Amino acid sequence: MNAGNKIIIKSVSLDDARLPSVIYGAMGNPSPEKILEVIGSYKNSDHVIIGAFIADSLVGILGVCKTSKIITIRHISVPLKYQRQGIGTLFLEEIKKRYEGYKIMAETDTASLDFYAKSGFTCREFNGPYGNLRYKCEFNL
Ligand SMILES: CC(C)(COP(=O)(O)OP(=O)(O)OC[C@H]1O[C@@H](n2cnc3c(N)ncnc32)[C@H](O)[C@@H]1OP(=O)(O)O)[C@@H](O)C(=O)NCCC(=O)NCCS
Secondary structure (H helix, E strand, O other), X not given: OOXXXXXXXXXXXXXXXXXXXXXXXXXXXXXXXXXXXXXHHOOOOOEEEEEEEEOOEEEEEEEEEEOOOEEEEEEEEOOHHHOOOOHHHHHHHHHHHHOOOOEEEEEEEHHXXXXXXXXXXXXXXXXXXXXXXXEEEEEEO
């Protein structure tokens, strides 16, 4: 991380015009309609979406769904330009802090497997719907 870059994690408005282009990174070629539908799903009271900000720039989003004892990561995305600077790790630290005692779950692909594994998640492989390898990752607090 560059010394001058102060990253703030805080809630992000669902009306934020920057949100579609950032959440897009966690969705794999979605249509504009699908992106708006997904953003709209965060209006549900059991859903939470937070953003990472450097000054006025939105440099990442994390969206989760919460049940009584489980937090499921639905979307986590950091634009390429800001990856490998610790922002994803800050998001995971934030949810571990906010939801102490909850199990955290995520489903991911091979590209992001190391991110979860390095963060202490236990991941097991399964066959995705398109014959691709997917991973169910779990962090027990
Ligand atoms: C996965 C993602 C959120 C990680 O965010 P990030 O801010 O880059 O993560 P961090 O900088 O905190 O990385 C922490 C560690 O995870 C591992 N890691 C992160 N991205 C990685 C990658 N692309 N390949 C291999 N290891 C990776 C590294 O060990 C890294 O530590 P290091 O940089 O000291 O080696 C980001 O790469 C991303 O948005 N990817 C595209 C969207 C996506 O795949 N989302 C996940 C779907 S659930």
